[in-house]
Amino acid sequence: YNVSVVRTIEKRFSLTSTQTGMTWSMNDITHICLVTFVAYFAQKSHIPRVLSVTMSFSAVAATLMVLPFFLYPVPKEIIPVLSNNQSSEADICVREFPGYSHDDTQCTASQTDQSRSSRGAWFIFLFAQLLNGVGGTGLQTLGLAYIDENVSKSKSSLYVGIVTSMYAFGPIIGLLLSAVALQFPESPWEGNYADGTPKDPMWIGCWWSGFAACAVLIIIAVIPMWFFPRSMSSSPSQPIGKTNRMEAKEKIGSALGQFKAFPKSLMSLLSNKAYMTLLIMVVCMAYIIQGVFSQLVRYIEIHFMVPAFTASIVAAVVSAGAGALGGFTGGVLMTWWKLTPRGAAWMLTVSMGATAAGIAAAMLMGSCININRLHVGSPCSESCACEEGKPYNPVCGSDGLTYFSPCHAGCTSLVNETYRGCSCLNATGAAQTAISGHCHVECNLLVPYAIVMFLMCFLGSVARVPGTILQFRMVKPEEKSFALGLISFAMNLLALIPGPVLFGSLVDKSCILWQKTCSGGSGVCLLFDTANFR
Incomplete structure (x- = not known):
């Protein structure tokens, strides 16, 4: 949902791509500060309750994302003023328009304060994403390890594949939700203040409603999560992990003992050559993929001249839809073929190579505008x-x-x-x-582009399950959660944090027309050099 409404948020609060890139990176900053410790220490705790508590932070974060809408009024940076109040004709040529006041732009005090309001909204977004980072610290580490320890090895790949596909199914819901929300004006109960349509280039849709819906949905998920048992006693779980967990609790017995064991566990993973090779590959691919997909909706909207809600739908199908299908397919193939760790490694390598080739092919395709x-x-x-x-x-x-x-x-x-x-x-x-509005341009490139991106996302997502299972089999049973946490830490630190910021900065450099604010600064980019953007 974030990547779908980012362009709208930029227009609403006069933010640059660099600023919004920094906003989404706040999520990952919190993540890297906590994920390693949560994955190591919480694996000896009641995992479902830990997940319930951490997910609650995401609910609070989603609520905070809504606040700027209520705290700051709709900006009208430059308001044309006519002596005869014919505001509908404010932008026409004044040389043949009698009665037009030459002082046709003026900034009131409230409009001049808009720059401060934009900064205030940005700070709220930053803080909200910091909290949101707490919510994701346990899902991809403790959650997957909890599943792997409570089902048989023969079924582990299938269950992990289902959960992995859900990680992609979530973005589908978010993208489709944004497609619906952005068709309504920002204040639906006040009508369309801009007297425009979603196809207008400066349309501001109801961006905040999706965050409100997400907060409610997260709360609904948090409550039942709290009541899950520490372990599934009726499932054919793997005794090794459970035995090691009990032995570890008896041996360590205190928080001080756990801290003393932390460096030893860390060195065990860092000295594991196979594990470190996998970590480096995951980080490199995550950097490219995160950077590309953080700008995907904006890219589709600008290059193929489609409204924001249409771009969200296309992005949902080609990225999240393909991701969900690929994640599930990867789990099924692992179970069907009964792949060994070596087979999973080959599957992972081929999938990552196809992903890199797909991104390169998509970027070579031109745009529909000049x-x-x-x-x-x-x-x-x-x-x-x-x-x-x-x-x-x-x-x-x-x-x-x-x-x-x-x-x-x-x-x-x-x-x-x-x-x-x-x-x-x-x-x-x-x-x-x-x-x-812009002149309509007949465009036949969107469909080929969507097909290439769909295939690329599908092949890349097939590697998720083999990669996760490979991590489990490369390390000791008691190190599963910690191994996932360390990869998540490295991926966020080296890929997910710098990726959106650097890609956002590059996107800003392709801007050829900036909005002028009442404070004299630059706001949102109004027009991009599509060749440089691509």
């Missing part, structure tokens, strides 16, 4: 007093070109939602008209 189609200024519009601070209000001229605003197109009137007298168009007479 940035040169946006006309920001020309000698024709210089006499129209098109202020630099005017809002981004793109219009499609009858010449097939997209202009920054009606003013830049030289339009002098607005009649029945059609701008007329657009003298800067490459047309003459009655044909000098324009309508709001």
